[in-house]
Amino acid sequence: MKKTLVAIAALMLAAAAHAQGTFVLNNHIVGSVEAPVIRSDNQQGLGTMANAFVQAFLVGAGGSLTAIGTPVAFRTGNAAKYFDGGEVAIPGVNGTANLKLRAWSGAASYDAAPNKGESIQFAQALGGGTLPAENMVNLTSGFTVTVVPEPTTIALGVLGGVALLAARRRK
Numbered sequence: 001m002k003k004t005l006v007a008i009a010a011l012m013l014a015a016a017a018h019a020q021g022t023f024v025l026n027n028h029i030v031g032s033v034e035a036p037v038i039r040s041d042n043q044q045g046l047g048t049m050a051n052a053f054v055q056a057f058l059v060g061a062g063g064s065l066t067a068i069g070t071p072v073a074f075r076t077g078n079a080a081k082y083f084d085g086g087e088v089a090i091p092g093v094n095g096t097a098n099l100k101l102r103a104w105s106g107a108a109s110y111d112a113a114p115n116k117g118e119s120i121q122f123a124q125a126l127g128g129g130t131l132p133a134e135n136m137v138n139l140t141s142g143f144t145v146t147v148v149p150e151p152t153t154i155a156l157g158v159l160g161g162v163a164l165l166a167a168r169r170r171k
Helices: 004-019 153-170
Strands: 021-024 038-040 053-060 065-073 083-091 096-105 117-118 122-125 143-145
Touching: 053 083, 065 083, 065 143, 096 143
Parallel strands: 038 143
Antiparallel strands: 021 083, 053 065, 053 096, 096 117, 096 122
């Protein structure tokens, strides 16, 4: 009897150690999720820019962020405000997780990107086991990615300003 109880306890501990929750990394699911990501310079989606990605992060104690999965590319064309990363697993987490999304363009990583932004923190219910993955219904609104002008654009603006000042002095 003791051996049976010990074996059951060991199996439960092993299952708990390998437990994971899942959610659907998609910001456009009709009737459930509508959270477009737009550029700060206009209402276009981030997918209109080169190398545009989004990634989910688990928010830990003190606001620390742990990347979940791999970066997902934005859709293009009319759907450039949206992404669909499919089902994402969070190892060792069940129930609810606190998440943030980070989006960027112009580089392979968020830290190196000139154009970037992140969502507010939101609670995400997780599915798992035989349950279906949960949609990101608590991501109630999208967010804006701050677009930094290219250095040549800034240089042309400065050159234009100098030309205007020089023309004014001639008069």
